[in-house]
Amino acid sequence: MRKFSLFAAVLVAGASTIAGAGPATAATACTDLDQAAIPASAMSLPTTGGRVTSAAVATGPAGEYCRVDADLFPVDRTAPSIKLRVALPRDWNRKALMFGGGGYNGTIPDVASNVPFGPADRPVPLARGYATFASDSGHQQNPASPPSLDGSFGANDEALVNFAAGDALKKTRDASLFLIRRAYGTSPAETFFAGGSTGGREALNVAQRWPTAFDGVISAFPAWNNMAEILDLGYLTQVLSQPGAFPGPEKQKLLYTSVVNACDGLDGIRDQVVSNPGACHFDPRVLRCPGGTDAGPACLSDAQIGAVKAMSSPFRWPYRIASGETQYPGFPFLSGADMSTPFLGFGTTAPANPMPVTSGYGMQYWDQWVKYFLTRDPQYRSLDVDPRHPGKWLARISELSKIEDRNNADLRPFARAGGKLILLHGAADELVSPYSTSDYYERVRSVVGPRATDGFLRYYVVPGANHANFGTPAFAAAWDSLTALERWVDNGQSPVNPVVTDLAHARTRPLCAYPGWPRYRAGDPDSASSYACTR
Structure with missing residues (x-):
């Protein structure tokens, strides 16, 4: 050009x-x-x-x-x-x-x-x-x-x-x-958008609300259902604040190491990456302390096991909100995500009133939301709001959900305008659940149709990648999505057999379209050519 x-x-x-x-x-x-x-x-x-x-x-x-x-x-x-x-x-x-x-x-x-x-x-x-x-x-x-x-x-x-x-x-x-x-x-001649996390929600938002404004969009680890995630984070804040429920950094690392050791080889090779998270069904009870009481960093108490299960399970609320969302799918802590990631993980101390800056990012996010979005009272104690039973705050939660959940799955106007969308998420994301992005993708396929969806959207889940390559992820993902998007928009050439690089370990893997994942076949374990995308 x-x-x-x-x-x-x-x-x-x-x-x-x-x-x-x-x-x-x-x-x-x-x-x-x-x-x-x-x-x-x-x-x-x-x-x-x-x-x-x-x-x-x-x-x-x-x-x-x-x-x-x-x-x-x-x-x-x-x-x-x-x-x-x-x-x-x-x-x-x-x-x-x-x-x-x-x-x-x-x-x-x-x-x-x-x-x-x-x-x-x-x-x-x-x-x-x-x-x-x-x-x-x-x-x-x-x-x-x-x-x-x-x-x-x-x-x-x-x-x-x-x-x-x-x-x-x-x-x-x-x-x-x-x-x-x-x-x-x-x-x-062309205008693109690229963002991750909140920026990923913004990327989906522009495709939903202004389908002719951008020719191509890259949306990574998108917090598209922001209200839904906030409710889950508020629930987890309640859970982790209970006496003895918070697993400290050593226990967080124990859980992560145990999950990887149990599930690493399910993709055909042991490389410290859980590439087949769908087959990973780790039971945290194998780490139970004798008698279920806290006995130090080498085990989890019953209260901590309950908290881990809550973090890893869907949270469903027993009331209607205006956006129509009914649940948040939980986080992949039992299939390879590391909750001890500095800053973006679950912190080093339990949530409390007032909220410590050493608590998890999500807990602090909830605290700010309660003070300024929900109650608009900077002195309000965020632990006093229970997302399961919000009482007088239900109407405000419902109203905010219309603003914060950007969940319109009808992307046909964007597709008709010639827009192309690349959707990315790390399978080990500790802050925004990849299960949530998969849910949105399936909604789009249901509304638009599988064949029509394939004409303008590609969705990739990267094994071992976390939120924004923060800290020291198992797989620090890098892919030239911008060139792929340019070729798609300019020439109608959709991504074909893309390869993702691990910047931290000098290795490559095939970037498999969802729901595929890379299975090791034979050859150099650091080369993408030694793997095949498998469903």
């Missing part, structure tokens, strides 16, 4: 535009965007317009680019602005890519970063010539809060809808494309 050299000031329709010559004019062409107004009419959802707050040439590993920061102003004057950033590369490939966020967002993702589970041996999107952009989703995190764990913005309706319903996504996309058109004098 023809590239447009950035940073020459030319006049297009009387405006200074970035579209032509060399580095001598770079600073002038870029700074011409500084303080530029973004009209409210540029966005399809309500704002009061926006303004570029800075524009300057930046240089980094992805090369030289013009970094543009802007604010989009709210309708409610008490709501925070949406802060966005656009990176305009010197040599533009006439494509654009939006990055999704994580957790409660509140910061702008690195526009010079890679897509989730991206490859280490290929340039990042900005270095490939993509104009990249992202936003904080409409609020700014308190710097004193743990990363992505500040939910205080939820007290404002516009900020909550910007984040949870995803309105900030479309506002950011429209404003960023306005700036790209102003910079280059033309619109992108």
